[in-house]
Amino acid sequence: MSLLKNDRFLRALQRQPVDVTPVWLMRQAGRYLPEYRNTRTRAGDFLTLCQTPELACEVTLQPLARFPLDAAILFSDILTIPDAMGLGLYFSTNEGPCFTRPVRSQADIEALGVPDPYQELRYVIDAVTLIRKELDGRVPLIGFSGSPWTLATYMVEGGATKTFRKVKGLLFEQPQVMHTLLDKLAQSVTVYLNAQIAAGAQAVMVFDTWGGILTTRDYLEFSLRYMRYIVAHLTRTYDQQRVPIILFTKDGNEWLEEIAATGCDAVGLDWKLPLTVARARIGDKVALQGNLDPCVLYASPERIRQEVATLLASYGAGPGHIFNLGHGIHPEVDPDHVAVCVDAVHTLSPQFNQQCH
Amino acid sequence: MSLLKNDRFLRALQRQPVDVTPVWLMRQAGRYLPEYRNTRTRAGDFLTLCQTPELACEVTLQPLARFPLDAAILFSDILTIPDAMGLGLYFSTNEGPCFTRPVRSQADIEALGVPDPYQELRYVIDAVTLIRKELDGRVPLIGFSGSPWTLATYMVEGGATKTFRKVKGLLFEQPQVMHTLLDKLAQSVTVYLNAQIAAGAQAVMVFDTWGGILTTRDYLEFSLRYMRYIVAHLTRTYDQQRVPIILFTKDGNEWLEEIAATGCDAVGLDWKLPLTVARARIGDKVALQGNLDPCVLYASPERIRQEVATLLASYGAGPGHIFNLGHGIHPEVDPDHVAVCVDAVHTLSPQFNQQCH
Numbered sequence: 001m002s003l004l005k006n007d008r009f010l011r012a013l014q015r016q017p018v019d020v021t022p023v024w025l026m027r028q029a030g031r032y033l034p035e036y037r038n039t040r041t042r043a044g045d046f047l048t049l050c051q052t053p054e055l056a057c058e059v060t061l062q063p064l065a066r067f068p069l070d071a072a073i074l075f076s077d078i079l080t081i082p083d084a085m086g087l088g089l090y091f092s093t094n095e096g097p098c099f100t101r102p103v104r105s106q107a108d109i110e111a112l113g114v115p116d117p118y119q120e121l122r123y124v125i126d127a128v129t130l131i132r133k134e135l136d137g138r139v140p141l142i143g144f145s146g147s148p149w150t151l152a153t154y155m156v157e158g159g160a161t162k163t164f165r166k167v168k169g170l171l172f173e174q175p176q177v178m179h180t181l182l183d184k185l186a187q188s189v190t191v192y193l194n195a196q197i198a199a200g201a202q203a204v205m206v207f208d209t210w211g212g213i214l215t216t217r218d219y220l221e222f223s224l225r226y227m228r229y230i231v232a233h234l235t236r237t238y239d240q241q242r243v244p245i246i247l248f249t250k251d252g253n254e255w256l257e258e259i260a261a262t263g264c265d266a267v268g269l270d271w272k273l274p275l276t277v278a279r280a281r282i283g284d285k286v287a288l289q290g291n292l293d294p295c296v297l298y299a300s301p302e303r304i305r306q307e308v309a310t311l312l313a314s315y316g317a318g319p320g321h322i323f324n325l326g327h328g329i330h331p332e333v334d335p336d337h338v339a340v341c342v343d344a345v346h347t348l349s350p351q352f353n354q355q356c357h
Numbered sequence: 358m359s360l361l362k363n364d365r366f367l368r369a370l371q372r373q374p375v376d377v378t379p380v381w382l383m384r385q386a387g388r389y390l391p392e393y394r395n396t397r398t399r400a401g402d403f404l405t406l407c408q409t410p411e412l413a414c415e416v417t418l419q420p421l422a423r424f425p426l427d428a429a430i431l432f433s434d435i436l437t438i439p440d441a442m443g444l445g446l447y448f449s450t451n452e453g454p455c456f457t458r459p460v461r462s463q464a465d466i467e468a469l470g471v472p473d474p475y476q477e478l479r480y481v482i483d484a485v486t487l488i489r490k491e492l493d494g495r496v497p498l499i500g501f502s503g504s505p506w507t508l509a510t511y512m513v514e515g516g517a518t519k520t521f522r523k524v525k526g527l528l529f530e531q532p533q534v535m536h537t538l539l540d541k542l543a544q545s546v547t548v549y550l551n552a553q554i555a556a557g558a559q560a561v562m563v564f565d566t567w568g569g570i571l572t573t574r575d576y577l578e579f580s581l582r583y584m585r586y587i588v589a590h591l592t593r594t595y596d597q598q599r600v601p602i603i604l605f606t607k608d609g610n611e612w613l614e615e616i617a618a619t620g621c622d623a624v625g626l627d628w629k630l631p632l633t634v635a636r637a638r639i640g641d642k643v644a645l646q647g648n649l650d651p652c653v654l655y656a657s658p659e660r661i662r663q664e665v666a667t668l669l670a671s672y673g674a675g676p677g678h679i680f681n682l683g684h685g686i687h688p689e690v691d692p693d694h695v696a697v698c699v700d701a702v703h704t705l706s707p708q709f710n711q712q713c714h
Contacts, residue, residue, distance in 0.1 A: 163687045164652060165652065165687065168652035169652070169655045169656065172655065172656035172660050172664075173657060173660065212629075214629070215629055215631070215650055216630070216631050218650075251608065251629075254610060254630065272569070272571070272572055272608075273573070273611065274572070274574070293572055295521060295525035295526070296525075298525060298529065299529035300529075300530060303529050330520045330522065332522060
């Protein structure tokens with residue numbers, strides 16, 4: 001493997017001093033980029049794009065060709081694991097991701113196996129290998145997975161939902177069956193992420209998109225518990241390098257302390273919690289990733305710079321901040337505004353990092 | 358006006374002792390009730406239902422005929438004020454509420470007037486008068502309005518949105534124009550709620566459905582500031598009775614202290630924050646309304662009773678709790694499950710209230 005030329009991101013995740021605050025953006029490879037839309041058109045459909053390592057590699061690298069980002073993130077879908085379990089993932093035009101065979105009963109759940117990442121998920125591992133090669137050490141590569149609870153939500157509902165009727169019905173009526181499902185998913189996510197790490201992912205992130213719809217009690221029991229299992233069973237050192245883990249629960253600000261106590265290296269934050277408050281709450285325990293309101297990218301370059309400055313100041317001096325949005329880039333955002341944001345982070349952040357040396 | 362026969366709800370809002378914990382449910386008059394669906398079919402469309410006082414009165418009273426609820430809430434739409442301002446409210450089948458003439462520019466906003474509740478919103482005031490008469494003092498009537506920020510969101514977006522692009526664009530680019538709009542809305546909500554109070558509403562609630570999509574800084578500046586204005590300018594005593602005010606910001610748990618400090622009587626909570634935590638944070642400052650996960654109503658009667666017991670215990674002994682859901686009743690809920698929930702609150706709560714006498 002090539003030597004890493006820019007290790008700011010990995011250093012910041014370990015709360016080590018850096019020259020400038022590292023920055024990457026959730027969904028940095030995505031629909032706001034015309035070159036992404038071209039590749040997607042060429043692929044024909046979204047799943048082919050995800051399942052063809054050359055195309056997944058191509059779109060992963062597109063934002064890096066435009067912006068001096070400090071990390072790349074594997075381009076893939078959050079629902080690869082349930083698809084590999086045999087649920088039949090497809091994308092409907094209006095309703096987003098759907099499953100042909102959702103799981104509803106104890107029998108459905110007991111029939112599920114833990115997918116072999118080198119068989120059913122081979123295309124993801126091949127994409128990781130290819131991206132690492134093509135990156136040639138420019139920046140680190142982030143691997144990722146959905147959280148067990150988030151995957152279970154889609155698997156039980158069979159697609160997107162506003163009410164979460166079926167999955168919460170299962171949670172309230174048959175909690176042990178729900179735990180069986182979550183346990184299989186936690187094992188699956190663990191072997192999947194460990195295979196990504198073995199193929200070259202230098203950090204991993206777990207996206208808990210739907211943990212935030214639970215009560216505190218249910219979040220701790222049905223979501224965080226399984227993320228803790230994953231953190232405890234991941235490869236933490238590979239090729240003599242620490243592989244940091246980032247946990248992100250959308251709408252999970254109230255559980256920051258509990259998330260930080262899982263043993264992860266960093267917590268991703270949505271845009272609602274001021275970084276000053278977040279930092280005061282968790283101290284030096286973990287690094288913090290985030291948390292610009294993604295709608296700021298609709299504003300003028302001048303206002304974007306001003307908001308970046310405010311955000312950097314709200315974290316303040318010292319190590320442990322990775323600049324990101326609090327949610328993925330919206331598809332209508334102008335790529336030139338993304339350029340302004342990335343530039344502002346690098347230009348305005350030395351003053352907050354010099355005190356570390 | 359008839360003497361009020363059941364004042365538990367009003368007493369609890371003022372943190373006075375009660376015999377059992379009062380209960381009402383957001384969207385208690387709604388699609389989960391077959392009799393509501395019948396009236397709506399008879400009305401032809403949703404706006405006619407809202408704008409015909411006899412029909413609005415009929416659906417307001419329907420849940421009270423089924424369940425021993427401790428309060429009625431005016432049946433109306435959250436977007437009556439923008440409609441009265443001339444924006445042309447209509448409901449599209451897929452996208453929900455929409456405006457024919459959304460506001461986008463400074464000129465659009467400067468052209469807006471404060472609607473006269475006795476002219477453009479006469480149908481609401483007439484509905485309040487009629488409902489009070491028909492209630493005949495059985496339980497108190499709650500009036501309501503959307504918050505200025507929530508109304509502004511729909512007015513600028515022109516309908517439902519996932520990205521809030523236009524309204525946040527205006528907020529970031531022309532904050533003073535946004536303040537002009539919010540100021541007009543705060544005045545409009547104030548005169549609208551005061552007219553509801555004069556017509557017979559015995560408590561009022563402000564629904565801030567979209568405050569929770571803002572950062573803390575922007576929530577305080579663009580949402581809470583205007584709710585504070587409303588609280589300061591509402592009629593607090595009418596007909597020698599205190600008229601309590603409830604503020605509810607969905608996804609606003611992190612700002613509980615700030616909301617409680619506005620001078621309101623009670624804070625509505627979504628289902629995420631444990632009542633024990635909420636109570637510890639605000640002490641005796643305000644009453645708390647909520648906060649059962651609405652999905653619990655999908656569970657079995659036995660499980661519903663168990664969750665009601667847990668929730669009552671989590672608030673604990675003493676005054677100031679109004680039982681409610683953390684969000685509106687989902688349309689697919691079985692009305693018999695609602696009956697179980699209401700019964701459980703009354704049956705299980707005396708032990709938490711006796712210590713107040």
